[in-house]
Amino acid sequence: MKKLNYINGDWVGEEFESIDVVNPATGKVIGQIPNATSEHTNLAIEAAHKAFPEWSKKTSLERAAYLKKLHALIVLNKEELARTITLEMGKPLQEAKGEIDYANSFIEWFAEESKRIYGETIPASATDKRILVLKQPVGVVGAITPWNFPLMIAIWHTMPALRSGNTVLIKPSEFTPLTTLRAAEIINEIVPAGVFNIVTGDGSIGAAISPHPDINKMVFTGSTPTGKKIMQSCSGNLKRVTLELGGNDAAIVLPDTNVQEAAPKIFATALMNNGQTCAALKRLYVHEDIYDDMCQALAAIASSVTTGDGSGEVDFGPIQNKPQFDKVTKLAEEAKASGARFLTGGEAPAGPGYFFPVTIVADIADDTRLVQEEPFGPILPILKFTDVEDALQRANDSNNGLGGSVWSSDVERATQLASRLECGTAWVNAHAMIQPDAPFGGVKESGIGVEFGRYGLEEYTSIQTLQITKG
Numbered sequence: 001m002k003k004l005n006y007i008n009g010d011w012v013g014e015e016f017e018s019i020d021v022v023n024p025a026t027g028k029v030i031g032q033i034p035n036a037t038s039e040h041t042n043l044a045i046e047a048a049h050k051a052f053p054e055w056s057k058k059t060s061l062e063r064a065a066y067l068k069k070l071h072a073l074i075v076l077n078k079e080e081l082a083r084t085i086t087l088e089m090g091k092p093l094q095e096a097k098g099e100i101d102y103a104n105s106f107i108e109w110f111a112e113e114s115k116r117i118y119g120e121t122i123p124a125s126a127t128d129k130r131i132l133v134l135k136q137p138v139g140v141v142g143a144i145t146p147w148n149f150p151l152m153i154a155i156w157h158t159m160p161a162l163r164s165g166n167t168v169l170i171k172p173s174e175f176t177p178l179t180t181l182r183a184a185e186i187i188n189e190i191v192p193a194g195v196f197n198i199v200t201g202d203g204s205i206g207a208a209i210s211p212h213p214d215i216n217k218m219v220f221t222g223s224t225p226t227g228k229k230i231m232q233s234c235s236g237n238l239k240r241v242t243l244e245l246g247g248n249d250a251a252i253v254l255p256d257t258n259v260q261e262a263a264p265k266i267f268a269t270a271l272m273n274n275g276q277t278c279a280a281l282k283r284l285y286v287h288e289d290i291y292d293d294m295c296q297a298l299a300a301i302a303s304s305v306t307t308g309d310g311s312g313e314v315d316f317g318p319i320q321n322k323p324q325f326d327k328v329t330k331l332a333e334e335a336k337a338s339g340a341r342f343l344t345g346g347e348a349p350a351g352p353g354y355f356f357p358v359t360i361v362a363d364i365a366d367d368t369r370l371v372q373e374e375p376f377g378p379i380l381p382i383l384k385f386t387d388v389e390d391a392l393q394r395a396n397d398s399n400n401g402l403g404g405s406v407w408s409s410d411v412e413r414a415t416q417l418a419s420r421l422e423c424g425t426a427w428v429n430a431h432a433m434i435q436p437d438a439p440f441g442g443v444k445e446s447g448i449g450v451e452f453g454r455y456g457l458e459e460y461t462s463i464q465t466l467q468i469t470k471g
């Protein structure tokens with residue numbers, strides 16, 4: 001089945017060359033999408049540009065009503081969307097349903113909370129003046145998404161954009177375009193033509209979107225190297241950018257932590273989405289007093305879970321694509337060669353499918369690539385520390401700075417330490433909890449700007465100061 005692109009309220013793209021979409025559990029082709037040309041992309045941007053004046057004129061309450069309708073439509077289409085996520089991304093069906101409910105909770109929040117992106121009135125120094133600060137939409141927002149959460153990240157990028165009065169062009173990952181295409185179709189049952197457009201294709205199409213002079217803001221989630229290219233390409237017309245890039249999050253587990261209580265939580269957050277989550281816990285630093293207990297507890301959980309085709313009754317699906325599978329396999333091989341101790345997993349079974357077992361690695365050196373680089377797969381290195389200051393220095397010794405966490409039964413002490421982690425979000429006794437009312441973003445090379453909360457919404461607006469002199 002070949003899917004088309006949705007531009008200006010119509011399906012187009014039959015004439016373009018196709019890209020195959022593969023089920024990572026079987027290696028079989030499950031659909032095809034157009035590899036859009038830049039001409040195609042220009043048409044979509046032109047449609048979004050033309051739709052902007054009318055859409056931005058709508059009142060806040062009118063736009064909220066669109067989002068509320070969309071929320072209801074997503075509930076109606078949940079089963080189909082979930083099956084599509086599992087088919088193209090690989091995650092188990094139950095988890096795919098969870099992704100939809102979670103994404104929908106953000107739509108609900110944006111519908112309600114955006115009423116509160118107020119401007120302000122500044123007391124003027126002269127009595128004949130009034131100064132108003134307005135938050136205006138920026139124009140056309142270009143969104144480029146990765147393959148790990150095909151619906152959720154598309155919603156994260158585009159709903160605050162629409163809600164604030166902008167129009168949108170989205171390009172999903174070429175590995176997982178089918179869910180986003182279906183979501184675009186559902187969104188277009190509601191919004192006027194040209195407000196929400198989608199083109200599909202590989203990185204070359206992304207590279208045609210980001211420099212375009214009629215795109216006013218880019219929002220991107222994906223790898224740091226691609227994020228850097230996008231930022232460079234945005235300089236032509238000084239676009240606003242929000243970049244959510246890679247993370248290699250560290251967690252520090254203090255000696256007073258209750259291992260039996262913390263281990264299942266640590267496992268869940270490190271392995272969420274099969275480890276393919278930007279803000280998953282990826283480097284675990286454990287105090288020497290509880291190191292062996294924690295290793296044992298995590299290995300016991302890892303030994304009890306199942307990996308297989310996400311359409312069956314399994315805990316974990318495959319890695320989403322071959323390049324990522326190859327990367328995880330290579331990192332595991334190198335760690336083994338370095339003398340690290342594998343408590344579980346470590347080797348992929350014979351194909352088909354990009355399956356890799358949940359792998360827990362102990363006694364691993366800091367300079368191993370598995371510790372230095374984000375693996376983005378089901379593999380967790382556990383490192384030992386004696387001195388807390390040393391653990392903090394090792395945790396911060398990274399170009400990434402997305403998230404981090406501290407685990408302890410002394411919440412005050414953990415909070416103090418968490419505030420010294422160099423990252424956009426630091427959690428205490430939790431990790432990777434992202435919610436619509438809390439800003440989320442990276443520092444260092446993990447990104448620029450934030451999503452969510454009032455701060456995230458404001459990134460989809462520009463400040464306009466109105467200075468009014470009484471006549």
Ligand code: NAD
Binds near residue numbers: 148230277278375
């Ligand atoms: P990627 O950066 O290669 O691709 C992400 C998106 O960017 C895709 O839609 C791709 O087509 C597009 N793209 C590629 N080159 C482009 C260019 N020059 N200009 C514009 N767009 C371009 O990332 P990926 O292959 O999806 O994932 C690889 C890595 O990204 C992962 O290993 C992980 O490190 C990171 N990642 C991070 C997150 C996060 O949430 N922060 C999510 C997914 C992936």
